[in-house]
Amino acid sequence: MPEKTYGTVITSSGAALIAACILNGTKLPITDAAVGDGGGAYYQPTVDQTELKNKKWEGEIASATISTTTANMIDVKIIVPADVGGFIVREAAIYSEDGTMIAVCNTPDTEKVAIDEGVSGKLTLLMHLIVADTSVLQFVINPSLDTVSEEDLAAAIDAHNEDPEAHPDIIERIDAITHTIRTVPTQSGSLTYTGSPQSPTWNGYNPDTLTLGGVTQGTDAGTYEATFTPKEGYTWDGEDTSPKTVSWTIGRATVAAVPTQSGSLTYDGTAKSPSWSDYSNAALTLGGVTSGTNAGAYTATFTPTANYQWFDGSTSAKDATWNIGRATVSTLPSQSGSLTYTGSVQSPTWSNYNSAVLTLGGDTSGVNAGNYSATFTPTANYQWSGGGTGPQSVTWTIGKAAGSLSLNPQSLTLNNGTPSGTITAVRAGDGAVSAQSSAPGIASVSVSGNTVTVTGLAYGTATITVSVAAGTNYTAPASKQCSVTVNLFNDTLESNSWASIKAASDADDGANVWSVGDTKAVTINGTVQGFSFSNLTVQAFITGFNHNASREGNHKIHFQLGKISNKLVALCDNNYNNTGSSAGFRMNQSNTNAGGWKDSYMRKTVLGNSGTPTSPPANSLLAALPSDLRAVMKPITKYTDNVGNNTGNVESNVTATTDYLVLYAEFEVFGSRSGANSYEQNYQVQYPYYQAGNSKVAYKHNALDTAVWWWLRSPYYNGNNDFRAVTASGGGTDGNANNSGGVAPGFAA
Known part of the structure; x- marks a missing residue:
């Protein structure tokens, strides 16, 4: 395996720069240093190398000094800061100011240093650089990194170069170079x-x-x-x-921007010239349109003088737009004063209007009362607040003249011979005539043009109010009234509406027209505590006129529900004659008479006295009655033992309740008592219908051949479970409170 070698190599690029500096007598700045990990392994630098294998740090040079032991050698010191860590240094390089790698070296194994995170202290290493002429290298060092200053380095290099023995080879090269x-x-x-x-x-x-x-x-x-x-x-x-x-x-010096108008100009009728941002007459010549009077856009020109050019390098004139703004119209004109309809053409006068500033258009005159729309448009030198110049609409008005109304006649009487009459409304203008009856159940009205027709429906009085709406040119006059008296009732109860029956009752005239026992059909629809009625027609029959009025109230006709096919019937649910706690026609859902009639499930829930005829409780019999009947139902003050619970014959137990649908008491049906609190009869009166001896036997409403027992509201005085009832044979009896029995309630109109 070949032996590893170490040292510094001057790159081809670096050698070329050094040679050019020697020939031209210039300096080569050396500005940066760098170290790396060699890509993780040893390698031998080459003259063709331009970058480190794997650069890990780059920074400034700490110092560069002439070697005292080797001729033409500069020792370049590189200091890697203490906060740089985590790699092995295997390579280093120095660079000229244009980024060219001048020299590169590798480090021997003995110089490998691990710089780990958290290790304090800096890493110092030297590159030994040998060049033919050290004077051409100008090192840029950071004095704060080392104690050797740039001045000391320069002195050392000069002293070194003055020594003829220091670099004999360079002298030989210079002598060999021609001039x-x-x-x-x-x-x-x-x-x-x-x-x-x-x-x-x-x-x-x-x-x-x-x-x-x-x-x-x-x-x-x-x-x-x-x-x-x-x-x-x-x-x-x-x-x-x-x-x-x-x-x-x-x-040429550069003009960075075309001048722009500085500030703003607003039309006032005089000539104006703009001031300019970024304008110097030494740099630019001003031309084009430089002054104006009217609002609008103008074009000036700017041409660079001899020593200047535009930002894009050109020198020709450039346009600059400047403006005189429109003056602002701050207030929209409005109608001055008021106009009232006269039948002639009229035009408004205007506040805040100047014809030099605004052009008037749209609707400028009118005859009829009403709203008209004029328009105002700014002239050429004006604008609205906000900058708009389009037409603005302004509403102006011709008011309506005062209306008038009179009635002919002012009072009217209707009877069977003349059941209807007319009222003529005399008015100014064309306002629509309308009429309203204060008692539409007594007298109804209809209108055709200015004629009001009044039709009598039932006994009583009504006030017909005639009104005229505002017309095209007149205001609505005050309404006028005509008093109407109606003396009309049908002798057959069934032929009268419930509203008419109530009117007779209000006038205490019912007994003069009808008799106890007379009937009127009532159609029941709806679910009552689990039992559904579908169009069940029952005849309500009169049981008395102003019955027990001193206690129960005047102006009342008392009825009972009711009869079918002239038979007294009781309403029965599917649990008839069975005890239980489910919803049904029971006095209570538990077998107790505590609380008497007042607190009973029958009174509050089944019949619906926890509500009113206009707001009946859901699933109550009151809710199942037709609306025209509920509209005339009157409250009845009834006295009953409202304690029960086996408290005996106690007078204080007998108190009042206010009811709309009510079960009759034992005394009210039989005219005597056997099981009710004996003090109830002191506050009650037997109904004339039963006093006349009419049958008390009731039949099942949906099985007319089946007689049934039916509930009375009196609790049994000597027990805590029962309420009084009428047997299927018409006698008196007691029934368990939680038994489902027949219901034959009464009411008043």
Whole structure:
């Protein structure tokens, strides 16, 4: 296996740069150093190498000194900081300022150093660089890295080079080089016009070999010609010694941007000129349109003067747009004062309107009352706030004249002979006539044009309010009233609406027209505590007029549900005559009469007295009644034993409840008591229907051949389980509270 060798190799690229510096008498700056791990293995550097195998760190050179032991050797010190770690150093290199690798070396095994993370201390290594002429190498070092300064290095190199014995081989090479100048100097870098005199620097110029002449200084931008003449003992390549002319230039200064308008101008009727940002008259010549009066865009021009050019290198004129802005109209015109309909053409007057500023258009006059839309458009030198210039609409108005209304007649009486009449509305203009009855169940109204027709429906009084809406040109006048008296009832109860029946009741006139026992059909629809009724028609029959009025209230006609085919019926569910706790027609869902009628499941839930006719509880009998009946149902104040629970005959147990659907009490049906609290009868009256001796036997509503027992609301006074009931044969009895029995409730209209 070949022996490993170590050392520094000057690369081909580095050797070429060093040779050029020796021939031209210039310096070669050495600026950077780097180390690497060699790609993980030993290798032998070559002259063709341009980069390290695997660079791990790059930085500045700590120092460069002339070797005291070896001629023409520079010792280059490289210091790797302590915070760089984690690799083996196997290679190092130095670079010129243009990034060319000048020399590369490898390190022997004995110089391998592991720089691990966390290890304190820096790594120092030397490259030994031998060159023919050390004076051409100019090292850029960082003094903070080492104690050797650049001045000390330069002194050491100078002392070394003054020693003729220090580098005999380079003297032999210099003696062997002819005094031939192969390169004509050229301008180094560039110059740009500043307004002050400037001279160029030169590439390849050595004052020891060449004499500089011609034009060597200039101020203005342009091209100048310098001359270079070989000094005695030197010739151009080809042994020519005549001066050579070299052009050098001062470039135009660059104008970075085309000037722009500074600030803003606003039209005021006078001539205006803009001011400019980024404008110097020494650099640019201003031309084009430079002043104006009207709002709008104008175009000025800017041309670079002789020593300037644009950012893109051009020198021709560039356009710059500047503006005079429109003046702002801050307030939109509005109608001044008011107009009222007269039948003639009218036009508004305007606040904040100037015809020089705004052009008026759109609707500018009108006859009829109403809203009109005029338009205002800014003239050429004006704009709206926000910048718009389009037309803006402004509403102006001709108001309506005051309307008027009178009625003929102002009162009206209807009866069977004249069940309808008319009212004429006399109005100004064309406003629509409307009419409303205060009691549509008593008198209805219809309107055709300005004629109001009133039709009597039931006994009572009504106020017909006639109104006229605002018309095209008149406001709505105050409404007028016509009082109407209606004396109409049908002798057949069934032929009257529930609203009419209520009207007779309100007027306490029902007993003058109808009799106890008269009937009116009621259609029941809906599910009541698990039992569904579908279009069941039951006849409600009158049981009394103003019954027990001192306690239960005046102006009431009392009814009971009801009859089918002239038979008294009770509503029965599918659990009839069975005890239980499920939903059904039970007094309570447990076998108790505690709380009496007031707290019973029958009163609150089955019948629905926990709500009202206008807001009945779901799944209650009240909810299953037709809406026209519920609309006229009146509350009844009923007295009952509301304690129960085997408390006996106690007068204080008898208290009032307010009900809409109610079961009758034992005394109200039989006119006597046997099982109810004996004090109930002090607050109750037997209904005239039963006082007249009518049958108390009720039949099943959906099986008219089957007699059934039906509930009364009185709790049994001497027990805690039962409520009173009517037997299938029409007598009195007790029934367990949780038994499902027949229901024949009463109500008042």
